[in-house]
Amino acid sequence: MIQEAKRMGREGFFGSQSLFFATLTLFIMYPFVVSDYYIDVAFFFGIYALLGLSLNIVLGEVGLFDLGHAGFYAIGAYTTAILNTKFGIPVLILLPISAAAAALFAYVVCSPIIHLRGDYLCIVTIGMGEIVRIALINNPFDLTGGPNGVYGIDFPSFGGPFVIDSSIEYYFLIWIVVALSIYGLIRLQKSHIGRAWNYIREDEVAAGASGIDVRYYKLLAFVLGAALAGVAGNIYASKLMCVSPESFTFWESCLMFCIVLIGGMGSIPGVLIGAAFISLFPEIFRPFAMYRMLIFGTVMILLMMFRPGGAWPRKRGAAEHPPLHPGKEGIDG
Amino acid sequence: MADSALRSSHPVVLETQNLTKMFGGLTAVNAFDAQVHRGEICSIIGPNGAGKTTVFNAVTGIYTPEKGRIVFNGNDITGHKPHHIVAAGIARTFQNIRLFPTMTCMENIMAGHHCRISSGLWGTLFRSSGQKREEEETRSIAESRIRQVRLWDYRHELARNIAYGSQRMVEIARALATDPTLLVLDEPSSGLNPRETEELMEFLTGLIKEEDITILLIEHDMNVVMGISDWVIVMDEGRKIAEGGPDQIYHNPRVIEAYLGSDDRQAHQE
Numbered sequence: 001m002i003q004e005a006k007r008m009g010r011e012g013f014f015g016s017q018s019l020f021f022a023t024l025t026l027f028i029m030y031p032f033v034v035s036d037y038y039i040d041v042a043f044f045f046g047i048y049a050l051l052g053l054s055l056n057i058v059l060g061e062v063g064l065f066d067l068g069h070a071g072f073y074a075i076g077a078y079t080t081a082i083l084n085t086k087f088g089i090p091v092l093i094l095l096p097i098s099a100a101a102a103a104l105f106a107y108v109v110c111s112p113i114i115h116l117r118g119d120y121l122c123i124v125t126i127g128m129g130e131i132v133r134i135a136l137i138n139n140p141f142d143l144t145g146g147p148n149g150v151y152g153i154d155f156p157s158f159g160g161p162f163v164i165d166s167s168i169e170y171y172f173l174i175w176i177v178v179a180l181s182i183y184g185l186i187r188l189q190k191s192h193i194g195r196a197w198n199y200i201r202e203d204e205v206a207a208g209a210s211g212i213d214v215r216y217y218k219l220l221a222f223v224l225g226a227a228l229a230g231v232a233g234n235i236y237a238s239k240l241m242c243v244s245p246e247s248f249t250f251w252e253s254c255l256m257f258c259i260v261l262i263g264g265m266g267s268i269p270g271v272l273i274g275a276a277f278i279s280l281f282p283e284i285f286r287p288f289a290m291y292r293m294l295i296f297g298t299v300m301i302l303l304m305m306f307r308p309g310g311a312w313p314r315k316r317g318a319a320e321h322p323p324l325h326p327g328k329e330g331i332d333g
Numbered sequence: 334m335a336d337s338a339l340r341s342s343h344p345v346v347l348e349t350q351n352l353t354k355m356f357g358g359l360t361a362v363n364a365f366d367a368q369v370h371r372g373e374i375c376s377i378i379g380p381n382g383a384g385k386t387t388v389f390n391a392v393t394g395i396y397t398p399e400k401g402r403i404v405f406n407g408n409d410i411t412g413h414k415p416h417h418i419v420a421a422g423i424a425r426t427f428q429n430i431r432l433f434p435t436m437t438c439m440e441n442i443m444a445g446h447h448c449r450i451s452s453g454l455w456g457t458l459f460r461s462s463g464q465k466r467e468e469e470e471t472r473s474i475a476e477s478r479i480r481q482v483r484l485w486d487y488r489h490e491l492a493r494n495i496a497y498g499s500q501r502m503v504e505i506a507r508a509l510a511t512d513p514t515l516l517v518l519d520e521p522s523s524g525l526n527p528r529e530t531e532e533l534m535e536f537l538t539g540l541i542k543e544e545d546i547t548i549l550l551i552e553h554d555m556n557v558v559m560g561i562s563d564w565v566i567v568m569d570e571g572r573k574i575a576e577g578g579p580d581q582i583y584h585n586p587r588v589i590e591a592y593l594g595s596d597d598r599q600a601h602q603e
Binding site: 184187188191192193195196198199202203205206207208209210211212213214220224316 | 414420424427431432434435436440443444445447448450452457458460507
């Protein structure tokens with residue numbers, strides 16, 4: 001892990017190795033020097049980072065317009081809420097289960113619509129997100145508690161004496177999950193799977209004609225993206241201790257979309273910048289609450305005008321493909 | 334291989350039987366029968382709208398034909414998905430180059446080897462030894478292909494930033510990286526200048542000599558068709574109207590009438 005981190009540093013993810021370790025130290029120190037309020041702000045930054053990373057797989061890597069991602073987030077949160085309150089299963093054990101539930105839902109729902117392109121897919125995913133939310137309001141089988149949602153979710157634990165019950169612990173929980181996700185996603189980006197996703201984004205027909213199983217890789221992106229959103233839902237549910245349909249509106253999906261667009265499609269540092277923007281912006285502009293949305297909109301428009309590729313677009317080129325045989329370069333022409 | 338007796342001594346790689354493709358009321362390809370033999374360069378020619386590209390799209394799995402069969406190396410591949418057909422050994426290029434524009438030339442060519450990779454999600458996440466080996470292999474195959482098309486110096490350039498002629502060669506290299514038995518080229522010389530066309534012809538004839546590969550191409554440039562083809566199939570209005578060695582085709586009155594035209598013939602003789 002450390003070796004991988006060093007490599008990440010060298011390869012320009014954080015500019016340099018020392019900058020990477022400085023950032024890491026800052027992250028560990030941060031909750032010990034600020035008040036609980038700012039720890040919570042950083043916690044929600046982490047939640048949005050995780051949601052951004054999850055949508056980034058679908059939207060950023062494969063270029064599929066998914067505006068219903070809050071639906072997967074909701075499935076994860078409600079899976080945790082219901083199984084924890086009804087059956088008392090510890091929240092951390094539900095973490096992988098929530099991910100699997102969201103992934104399964106994505107597989108079932110997306111299989112029939114995966115061939116749709118661009119705006120058509122976009123509209124269907126909006127519908128999917130809304131159907132999930134409305135279904136939760138309608139309280140099916142008396143499970144979801146209707147508009148009030150589900151109350152009384154436990155603190156995260158494995159059922160033993162280890163319980164996450166303070167802001168600092170929540171902060172570390174979410175950021176460890178974010179770090180592990182980034183680690184896994186970087187591996188995928190640098191592999192044939194990440195490349196296959198990008199080929200499909202660039203040209204679906206050419207990807208198919210080059211031997212990529214387009215349908216499989218699109219579904220894989222949705223399933224993985226949904227699983228990560230499910231993980232975010234699990235942590236979110238236990239942090240708030242209650243879930244209700246109004247946390248999973250179309251607006252949440254839009255925010256996730258903004259995170260990916262602000263940062264730059266397919267760029268992991270970009271997602272972190274986008275998530276920081278979306279989660280910290282309301283805090284910074286709290287004094288001007290009235291004009292908040294106005295400023296937000298203006299900033300978005302300016303960003304899209306002057307940096308259409310996002311704040312930190314993914315760079316391609318020699319950095320990602322160090323030569324296999326250093327020193328032999330340039331012999332052939 | 335110009336005479337048909339010698340040609341038939343080579344095994345058939347690709348065969349279409351009664352291939353028919355309709356778009357609504359329009360029959361784009363009508364009962365098309367053709368055979369491509371191993372180790373030859375076979376050209377399909379014909380006026381615009383004759384159905385050449387439709388045949389290609391049916392062979393490579395982009396369209397499913399209404400009627401007929403496509404047999405490749407003895408296996409029926411009619412209606413298979415494009416990626417299955419690539420894995421079976423047919424690789425193609427497009428008339429209007431279709432690269433992955435914002436990815437590097439290396440990454441573009443690496444796409445070709447994808448169908449030979451067997452590691453899955455978990456192997457990739459946990460970086461299994463098999464996955465590492467396959468990744469190295471993908472890279473070294475792409476490197477040897479990019480050397481072969483003489484674009485080594487451009488390997489880290491984005492595909493959209495290199496010259497049109499070079500993009501064409503990257504597309505061919507991507508197809509070759511799939512390790513194909515049959516290379517299907519849709520108008521490879523379109524948009525190339527005479528020198529680039531010359532180089533392309535040399536490249537293709539060299540390829541046939543060095544590798545166990547068969548080439549099927551659509552071409553409009555008669556110098557290319559007559560210069561490198563072993564066998565020529567002429568299409569018009571969705572049907573095959575003639576086939577034969579380049580010389581036979583060149584003197585076939587039906588072909589001249591349908592396609593070449595008398596002026597063209599004169600130009601060629603000069």
